[in-house]
Amino acid sequence: MTDNDMQRLWTEASDISSRLTEMRSIDTQAAYRNVRHKVRSNRLRRAAATMFSRAAAVLVLPLIMSTATLYYMYTHDRSHPSATAMVEVTAPAGTTARVMLPDSSEVWLNSDSRLTYPQTFDSRERTVNLKGEAFFSVSSDRQHPFNVCLDGGLRVMAHGTRFNVCSYDDSDNVEMTLERGAIDVMHDGNTLERLKPNEQVVYDRRNHSWTLSRVDIEEYGSWKTGRLVFRNMPLGKVFEQVERRYNTQIVLHDSSLMRRKIRATFASESLEQILADIRLVTPIRWTATTTPGGHNRIDIYSSKAKN
Numbered sequence: 001m002t003d004n005d006m007q008r009l010w011t012e013a014s015d016i017s018s019r020l021t022e023m024r025s026i027d028t029q030a031a032y033r034n035v036r037h038k039v040r041s042n043r044l045r046r047a048a049a050t051m052f053s054r055a056a057a058v059l060v061l062p063l064i065m066s067t068a069t070l071y072y073m074y075t076h077d078r079s080h081p082s083a084t085a086m087v088e089v090t091a092p093a094g095t096t097a098r099v100m101l102p103d104s105s106e107v108w109l110n111s112d113s114r115l116t117y118p119q120t121f122d123s124r125e126r127t128v129n130l131k132g133e134a135f136f137s138v139s140s141d142r143q144h145p146f147n148v149c150l151d152g153g154l155r156v157m158a159h160g161t162r163f164n165v166c167s168y169d170d171s172d173n174v175e176m177t178l179e180r181g182a183i184d185v186m187h188d189g190n191t192l193e194r195l196k197p198n199e200q201v202v203y204d205r206r207n208h209s210w211t212l213s214r215v216d217i218e219e220y221g222s223w224k225t226g227r228l229v230f231r232n233m234p235l236g237k238v239f240e241q242v243e244r245r246y247n248t249q250i251v252l253h254d255s256s257l258m259r260r261k262i263r264a265t266f267a268s269e270s271l272e273q274i275l276a277d278i279r280l281v282t283p284i285r286w287t288a289t290t291t292p293g294g295h296n297r298i299d300i301y302s303s304k305a306k307n
Helices: 003-025 028-079 218-225 235-246 255-259 271-279
Strands: 086-091 097-100 106-109 113-118 126-137 146-149 154-158 162-167 173-180 183-187 190-195 199-204 209-214 228-234 249-252 261-266 284-290 296-302
Touching (some): 086 106, 126 218, 154 162, 173 183, 173 190, 218 228, 235 255, 235 271, 235 296, 249 255, 255 296, 261 271, 271 284
Parallel strands (some): 126 146, 249 296
Antiparallel strands (some): 086 113, 097 106, 106 126, 113 126, 146 154, 154 183, 173 199, 183 190, 228 261, 284 296
């Protein structure tokens, strides 16, 4: 064996000794704990990932369900709209009222009258219900007719126009008077008349007949401005308007007085002053009393001589 061989063997032996020394210095228990910790951490990560994915599913599922529910409610409400709320406006006896409708049409209600209409008009037509007397100024809309429904199947149809309707329950007659534009007077869906300006239809509820005539529109629309205008109007109709204006019952005890006609205009006069003025042109006398129910009453009689 040469010197070189001996030197190589010595070098290899020294290297093996050094490796054995390193192996003895390694903490095998610590290494085992480290490996075990890593394995446990990996398991925890996988478990946490599984838990969070399940939790996400639990949270997302109700969100999806609630979103679907809200979408159904929205589309269902749009396809099945709820009934439109109705509005009712009343002018108590002795007063008047002014109403602005959803389409910007204007209505004046006379004493002891009631108007009912929807909070929002539907997409096809505009319909209101009237009991009593009202003057209408209707916004023009050819695509959406304006209907005033009255008791007994009567209806007034308009587009853009101004007209007066008088339909009190205690009267057998219904009056429909046109100031401007055009209106159709209908009964049970059938057109009775199409009115022109200054024309009036009077419908008799007792025998279902009607008359068409020309009138002075000022007599039938002036009440909304606080005036009472009479142009050769029978005294019976004059007192109908007066008793509504002053919330006083007026009883005529002579039938001949009903047919007498007068011309007069009243604005701010008291009831007593109106009676005194009428007495200047018609022989009447009257007494004023209060009924047991507390209502004012005027009894009018014929007088042969003017007082």
